Amino acid sequence: MTGPRTKRERGDGSIQPRGKRSWRLRYRVNGQRFETTFTGTKAEAQKQLRTLLHSGDTGEHVTPDRLTVGAWIEHWISIGCPGNKKRQQVSERTIERYAQLLRVHVVPTLKDRPLQQLQASEIDALYVQIGQRVSARTARHVHSVFNACLGTAARTKRIVRNPMIELAKIPSPGEADHGAALDADQLRALVQAFKGSSLFAIVATAAGTGARRGEILALQVGDLDPDKKTLRIARAVEETKKHGLRLKPPKTKRGTRTIQIDDDLCTLLVQQIERLKRVKAGIPDGAATAVDLSLVTLPDDALIFPATASGFSFVALRRPRNVTKEFDRKAKALGFDCCFHDLRGSHETALLDVGVPVHVVAARCGHDPAVLLRSYAKRTHKADTSAATAIGAMLKGAFT
Numbered sequence: 380m381t382g383p384r385t386k387r388e389r390g391d392g393s394i395q396p397r398g399k400r401s402w403r404l405r406y407r408v409n410g411q412r413f414e415t416t417f418t419g420t421k422a423e424a425q426k427q428l429r430t431l432l433h434s435g436d437t438g439e440h441v442t443p444d445r446l447t448v449g450a451w452i453e454h455w456i457s458i459g460c461p462g463n464k465k466r467q468q469v470s471e472r473t474i475e476r477y478a479q480l481l482r483v484h485v486v487p488t489l490k491d492r493p494l495q496q497l498q499a500s501e502i503d504a505l506y507v508q509i510g511q512r513v514s515a516r517t518a519r520h521v522h523s524v525f526n527a528c529l530g531t532a533a534r535t536k537r538i539v540r541n542p543m544i545e546l547a548k549i550p551s552p553g554e555a556d557h558g559a560a561l562d563a564d565q566l567r568a569l570v571q572a573f574k575g576s577s578l579f580a581i582v583a584t585a586a587g588t589g590a591r592r593g594e595i596l597a598l599q600v601g602d603l604d605p606d607k608k609t610l611r612i613a614r615a616v617e618e619t620k621k622h623g624l625r626l627k628p629p630k631t632k633r634g635t636r637t638i639q640i641d642d643d644l645c646t647l648l649v650q651q652i653e654r655l656k657r658v659k660a661g662i663p664d665g666a667a668t669a670v671d672l673s674l675v676t677l678p679d680d681a682l683i684f685p686a687t688a689s690g691f692s693f694v695a696l697r698r699p700r701n702v703t704k705e706f707d708r709k710a711k712a713l714g715f716d717c718c719f720h721d722l723r724g725s726h727e728t729a730l731l732d733v734g735v736p737v738h739v740v741a742a743r744c745g746h747d748p749a750v751l752l753r754s755y756a757k758r759t760h761k762a763d764t765s766a767a768t769a770i771g772a773m774l775k776g777a778f779t
Contacts, residue, residue, distance in 0.1 A: 392428045394421070404428050408435030415443035418496055434539065441495070441536045448497055449490025451537065452481050455528045463530030470627065471619040477524045484509050484521045495538050497529075499545035506550055518550035559717050561725040563732075569722075572713045578706055580651045581684055585719065587644040589726035589744040592719055593617060594634070596697045597626055598683040600652055608645045611637045612745070616696050624696040634745035651683055655693065727751060 392406035402417045402424040413431075417424045434440040455461075459468025460477045469477070488505050489497070502525075509518050526543045533541040561569060570586050573579045584595050593615035602611040613635050617627045629635050640648075654664060656675040681693035688695070706719045717725075723744065730740045741748040 392432050394424050394428060396421075404431065406431055406435075408432075408440050413443050416493070416496060418498060430539065439536075441539045443495060444537075446494045446537065447490060448492045448494050449486050451494045451532055452486060452490075452528060455531055456481070460524075460527070461531055462527050463534055466534075470617065470630075471621055472617050475619055475621075480517075480521050480524050481528065484513070485525055494532060497538070497542050499542040499547070502542060503547050506546075506548070510550060515551050519552040522550050559721050559724075560728040561715075561717060561721065563729050565715075566722075566725050566729065569710065569713070569715050569717075572715075573709065576709060577687065578702065578709065580647055581702065582706065582722065583644060583647055585722040586726060587640060588612075588638060589723050589730075589740075591615065591630070591634075591723060591745075592699050592702060594629060594745075596682075596684055596699060596702065599679075600655070600677050600681045600683060601679065603645075603648050603652065603683070605645055605649050608640055608642065609637050610640050610648070616699055618699060624698065626696070629745060631745060631747075633742070633747065636742065636745055638743050648683060652677070655681060655683075655685075658691065659693075 392404065395403040395405070397403050397416065400418055400420065402419075402421065403414060404417055404424065404427065405412065405414050406428060407413070408431075415431075417427050419427070431440070456474060456478045460474050461468055468474075485505065488508070489501065492501065506518065506522065509521055513521075526541075529538070529541050529543055532538045566586055570579075570583050573582045576582075581595055584590065584598075585592070588595075588610060590612055594612050596616040597614040598610070598612070602613065603609075604611075612629065614626045615629050615634070616624060618624050653672050655677055656672045657664060659677060660670055660672070660675050662670060678693050682696070684697060685691070685693055686695035686697045703719045710717060727740050727744055727746075730743075731737065737748050737752060740746075741751045744751070
């Protein structure tokens with residue numbers, strides 16, 4: 380004689396067909412009844428039912444709901460696009476970039492798809508479509524952002540399993556393009572060619588420090604110590620749709636740093652500050668004066684490179700994009716095929732070429748040493764020639 384049947388034996392879970400490859404799953408967890416729809420084969424539906432029942436036994440059950448992929452994406456963006464590992468909100472500019480990638484490439488195709496029914500095969504198909512219209516690098520960025528978005532959904536138990544785990548293939552990152560690297564002679568010629576331009580001091584600072592564009596535009600008068608010949612980098616200019624122009628901490632914790640600068644750059648920055656003091660004192664630039672500029676004080680937050688538009692203000696932020704556009708036009712007219720950010724890569728490469736240790740260059744530029752070597756240490760022709768000469772000396776006579 381058999382004993383009484385348990386709830387599981389009475390049919391604690393059931394599967395009913397709803398259409399082609401569509402199944403209604405009904406089951407109980409802790410006495411509560413749930414119902415959800417699954418798309419796939421019957422065998423896959425049975426496996427999903429067993430997974431749901433097991434999740435109830437282990438306390439990992441995710442309550443079914445009708446939240447769509449599009450709605451979850453908007454929620455994820457609204458909470459700051461936290462990563463699945465660090466679980467931290469990213470910068471406002473990064474949020475805008477992530478939102479753009481998802482809204483342009485993912486939302487139009489998957490926005491109405493129930494989040495809990497999203498299948499890996501659907502993401503595979505989406506990536507095939509994306510790969511036909513954007514670069515490999517952009518497709519990989521879409522994957523990285525969408526993976527973080529769905530990873531957060533899995534971590535917060537909005538979905539049982541991240542379908543990204545079951546993808547047949549993820550987009551290749553392609554070859555990263557971090558721009559060109561000018562050798563020492565080219566870099567010197569470029570800086571000199573900007574003399575007389577409103578960007579001269581900014582270009583010289585970029586070439587002489589390897590600082591990022593936003594970090595240079597955020598430099599304040601108090602960041603320069605002429606006696607010690609040091610420059611403190613403690614903030615950056617950021618422009619977003621939500622907040623417009625504003626100051627923010629550097630890109631990473633390594634970004635806050637104090638670096639040594641050479642005599643010429645120090646003198647140039649002192650001259651730039653003296654120009655600001657002449658403005659404060661009402662003395663035309665270039666006019667002779669008996670005023671002791673050391674007695675002229677500037678606001679504590681006065682910028683070294685403030686915006687020069689009408690209604691001058693010592694704290695008016697320059698638009699980073701405008702600086703880039705002006706640099707690009709001038710550099711192209713001068714015959715240089717490079718962008719403003721290439722000054723940073725050229726600075727780093729030049730230091731590595733003359734034997735400055737990687738960790739020193741990384742600390743100076745606010746980089747992770749591994750990232751510096753992988754992405755920003757560009758090979759110049761001069762460095763390649765030096766390498767060929769060195770290996771030639773080592774193997775001299777071995778080939779004859």
